[in-house]
Amino acid sequence: MEFNYFMPTRVIMGGDCVVKNRALLGELGKKALVVSGKNSARINGSYDDVAKALAANGQTHVLFDRVMSNPTVDCACDAAELIRREGCDFVIGIGGGSPMDAAKAAAALALAAVDRAAVHGASYTRALPLVEIPTTAGTGSEVTQYAILTSQSGDLKKSIGSPVLFPRYAFLDPRYMRRLGRETTVNTAIDALSHSIEGMLTPRSSEMSNALARESIAIIAGLFDELVHMKKDDAGRAAASAAALSPEVREKLLLASTLAGMVIAQTGTALVHAMGYELTLEWATDHGRANGLLLGAFLKFVDERERAAGIPPRIPAICAALGAAGNSMTLDEFSRLLDKLLGVREKASCEQIEAWAQKSAATKNAKDAYISVQKSDIIRLFEQSLG
Amino acid sequence: MEFNYFMPTRVIMGGDCVVKNRALLGELGKKALVVSGKNSARINGSYDDVAKALAANGQTHVLFDRVMSNPTVDCACDAAELIRREGCDFVIGIGGGSPMDAAKAAAALALAAVDRAAVHGASYTRALPLVEIPTTAGTGSEVTQYAILTSQSGDLKKSIGSPVLFPRYAFLDPRYMRRLGRETTVNTAIDALSHSIEGMLTPRSSEMSNALARESIAIIAGLFDELVHMKKDDAGRAAASAAALSPEVREKLLLASTLAGMVIAQTGTALVHAMGYELTLEWATDHGRANGLLLGAFLKFVDERERAAGIPPRIPAICAALGAAGNSMTLDEFSRLLDKLLGVREKASCEQIEAWAQKSAATKNAKDAYISVQKSDIIRLFEQSLG
Numbered sequence: 001m002e003f004n005y006f007m008p009t010r011v012i013m014g015g016d017c018v019v020k021n022r023a024l025l026g027e028l029g030k031k032a033l034v035v036s037g038k039n040s041a042r043i044n045g046s047y048d049d050v051a052k053a054l055a056a057n058g059q060t061h062v063l064f065d066r067v068m069s070n071p072t073v074d075c076a077c078d079a080a081e082l083i084r085r086e087g088c089d090f091v092i093g094i095g096g097g098s099p100m101d102a103a104k105a106a107a108a109l110a111l112a113a114v115d116r117a118a119v120h121g122a123s124y125t126r127a128l129p130l131v132e133i134p135t136t137a138g139t140g141s142e143v144t145q146y147a148i149l150t151s152q153s154g155d156l157k158k159s160i161g162s163p164v165l166f167p168r169y170a171f172l173d174p175r176y177m178r179r180l181g182r183e184t185t186v187n188t189a190i191d192a193l194s195h196s197i198e199g200m201l202t203p204r205s206s207e208m209s210n211a212l213a214r215e216s217i218a219i220i221a222g223l224f225d226e227l228v229h230m231k232k233d234d235a236g237r238a239a240a241s242a243a244a245l246s247p248e249v250r251e252k253l254l255l256a257s258t259l260a261g262m263v264i265a266q267t268g269t270a271l272v273h274a275m276g277y278e279l280t281l282e283w284a285t286d287h288g289r290a291n292g293l294l295l296g297a298f299l300k301f302v303d304e305r306e307r308a309a310g311i312p313p314r315i316p317a318i319c320a321a322l323g324a325a326g327n328s329m330t331l332d333e334f335s336r337l338l339d340k341l342l343g344v345r346e347k348a349s350c351e352q353i354e355a356w357a358q359k360s361a362a363t364k365n366a367k368d369a370y371i372s373v374q375k376s377d378i379i380r381l382f383e384q385s386l387g
Numbered sequence: 388m389e390f391n392y393f394m395p396t397r398v399i400m401g402g403d404c405v406v407k408n409r410a411l412l413g414e415l416g417k418k419a420l421v422v423s424g425k426n427s428a429r430i431n432g433s434y435d436d437v438a439k440a441l442a443a444n445g446q447t448h449v450l451f452d453r454v455m456s457n458p459t460v461d462c463a464c465d466a467a468e469l470i471r472r473e474g475c476d477f478v479i480g481i482g483g484g485s486p487m488d489a490a491k492a493a494a495a496l497a498l499a500a501v502d503r504a505a506v507h508g509a510s511y512t513r514a515l516p517l518v519e520i521p522t523t524a525g526t527g528s529e530v531t532q533y534a535i536l537t538s539q540s541g542d543l544k545k546s547i548g549s550p551v552l553f554p555r556y557a558f559l560d561p562r563y564m565r566r567l568g569r570e571t572t573v574n575t576a577i578d579a580l581s582h583s584i585e586g587m588l589t590p591r592s593s594e595m596s597n598a599l600a601r602e603s604i605a606i607i608a609g610l611f612d613e614l615v616h617m618k619k620d621d622a623g624r625a626a627a628s629a630a631a632l633s634p635e636v637r638e639k640l641l642l643a644s645t646l647a648g649m650v651i652a653q654t655g656t657a658l659v660h661a662m663g664y665e666l667t668l669e670w671a672t673d674h675g676r677a678n679g680l681l682l683g684a685f686l687k688f689v690d691e692r693e694r695a696a697g698i699p700p701r702i703p704a705i706c707a708a709l710g711a712a713g714n715s716m717t718l719d720e721f722s723r724l725l726d727k728l729l730g731v732r733e734k735a736s737c738e739q740i741e742a743w744a745q746k747s748a749a750t751k752n753a754k755d756a757y758i759s760v761q762k763s764d765i766i767r768l769f770e771q772s773l774g
Contacts, residue, residue, distance in 0.1 A: 002401035003399070005397070211602040
């Protein structure tokens with residue numbers, strides 16, 4: 001057994017935790033850059049809480065609310081420039097993975113003399129104090145040392161990573177998720193699930209990371225029924241009242257996604273994420289959905305390979321965690337469940353698949369796999385998932 | 388759900404991990420104080436590894452090998468004085484909980500102007516960089532912010548605690564445990580188990596700490612047979628060869644004890660620890676054994692109280708984690724198992740119990756309980772355990 005476990009972020013969960021713990025923010029400096037997307041941080045109350053906490057501390061802030069889905073290198077560099085121009089002492093990211101990752105990258109870029117073209121290759125040894133406040137329950141970015149940025153050319157999603165990117169604080173307030181619609185709720189839950197499952201299928205997985213992963217998987221598995229039966233309203237959003245998830249379910253989803261973040265902070269992700277990025281780059285498929293589309297086929301592939309190679313199998317522990325009351329879930333059952341959550345699948349052409357497989361096969365996640373993966377395998381996985 | 392999770396120590400596990408990761412030590416300064424007990428760090432190879440790693444880095448060290456079982460305030464202050472006199476830059480603790488706790492306290496005391504009489508009451512805001520290397524699998528001190536010190540008068544075991552006491556690094560090398568005898572192995576395993584179980588029964592337990600606790604309990608429960616059947620040699624130690632535990636079992640026990648440490652870093656301990664300290668102070672009962680003697684009766688007491696109060700019960704989750712293959716272990720089964728592990732129990736007089744109960748009832752752990760505990764309850768628990 002060998003592992004190297006590190007997750008130094010202080011994680012604070014609870015309703016109103018930002019305002020209740022504003023004294024912690026008070027120690028970080030005089031002026032904050034608050035990083036968010038266009039609207040959601042205002043709608044769900046998280047921005048108001050942050051503004052209230054900072055004002056009560058006598059701290060000022062500047063808002064950078066221009067983070068798009070799948071933030072670009074330029075976006076992060078713009079935020080970093082704003083930090084320097086305004087003399088901000090610390091950074092607060094509010095949102096799903098996109099604003100949180102942009103905030104993280106900006107906190108490092110503000111202290112690094114890195115050319116925009118070199119952001120992905122650079123190494124980061126310092127960052128401004130960073131606070132992350134998730135408003136979805138999926139990314140886990142609030143407890144990782146990674147920020148995923150899309151290249152300027154728009155054809156590459158890739159992470160920058162450094163221990164200095166671990167946030168100082170992660171504030172988990174499930175109230176910010178109460179009005180999330182079915183689509184976002186399901187997609188982000190699948191993202192979290194995929195983090196934990198993939199984390200168990202990497203060369204860096206360990207008994208330590210697996211312990212966290214099993215817990216995270218089991219929590220989400222216990223909520224599959226809730227997710228499947230969550231109602232859509234006309235706009236594809238959850239009806240606000242009875243159809244919405246209970247606060248307890250929101251809490252559990254948030255805990256599970258944070259646990260899953262702690263997993264990938266140790267292990268990184270696996271082939272599903274590398275492949276899923278291609279769907280997102282080309283089709284703008286939501287990140288969690290992209291993972292979900294690929295996850296079922298991937299698990300069956302790993303299962304076959306493990307059996308053929310006669311190596312200690314990892315799939316059974318995943319099936320056990322997915323099951324209830326001591327009964328494992330089969331991979332077929334899990335695939336059917338994903339189908340229910342995802343609905344009608346996108347279709348890809350042979351040309352698309354060929355091009356995606358070419359790129360996916362060249363990624364670290366593909367080369368790094370504990371079972372060998374060829375381009376032909378990746379083609380087959382895309383075909384099974386999107387054929 | 389509310390919690391505040393923090394455990395910033397980097398945990399590195401694996402055979403030869405100290406030497407392999409010596410570069411990490413290299414960043415901590417020029418001169419180390421190495422803190423250990425009299426002999427064991429030399430016998431199990433841990434001191435040699437540390438000396439080799441430091442020498443290879445061109446670092447010097449001073450050895451403070453005078454830590455007794457249940458280290459006193461004086462011991463920690465003496466180590467702190469040595470740090471100051473020798474100009475040490477960082478501290479490495481090697482051993483069971485006693486040397487690790489003494490090292491931890493010394494790292495803070497070296498930077499604090501605290502009178503020996505005020506060590507327990509002081510607050511600590513700085514500490515020298517600290518590395519902990521456990522040589523038993525029980526205390527979890529390598530991942531906590533606590534150091535337990537016995538008062539100068541010898542009648543009080545009490546912790547000092549501060550976030551600055553979290554070690555920078557914990558190196559977990561299960562090879563240091565391979566020659567531990569049955570008694571130490573069993574007692575330390577019980578200590579770890581008690582940490583996780585008590586951690587689930589405090590006001591500060593949360594879904595997050597419980598997730599770690601369940602994993603830790605399940606790992607140890609999976610090794611109950613190995614522990615029960617571990618052979619003694621004539622000196623009460625494990626026979627060196629076939630009778631000893633396998634490296635895999637040693638690894639698992641170490642992982643479980645570190646997970647349990649991560650639990651109590653969040654929750655603290657409960658009444659069992661507070662009561663157990665009395666046995667250790669008066670009889671020099673090994674710390675883990677003291678907890679084991681009290682744990683069975685305590686769980687039955689909590690179970691009764693939970694039922695009577697009609698509060699959400701916590702005992703079932705503990706029994707589930709103790710059980711195998713989806714079957715819970717009953718509290719009676721667990722008590723019988725503890726009996727097998729502990730052998731003949733010590734007997735206490737009514738006067739002793741009265742005095743101990745008086746002191747235990749005044750502790751934070753007793754007052755802090757999520758179920759109310761009276762002195763009369765504590766008397767009954769001592770009687771049931773040692774009557």
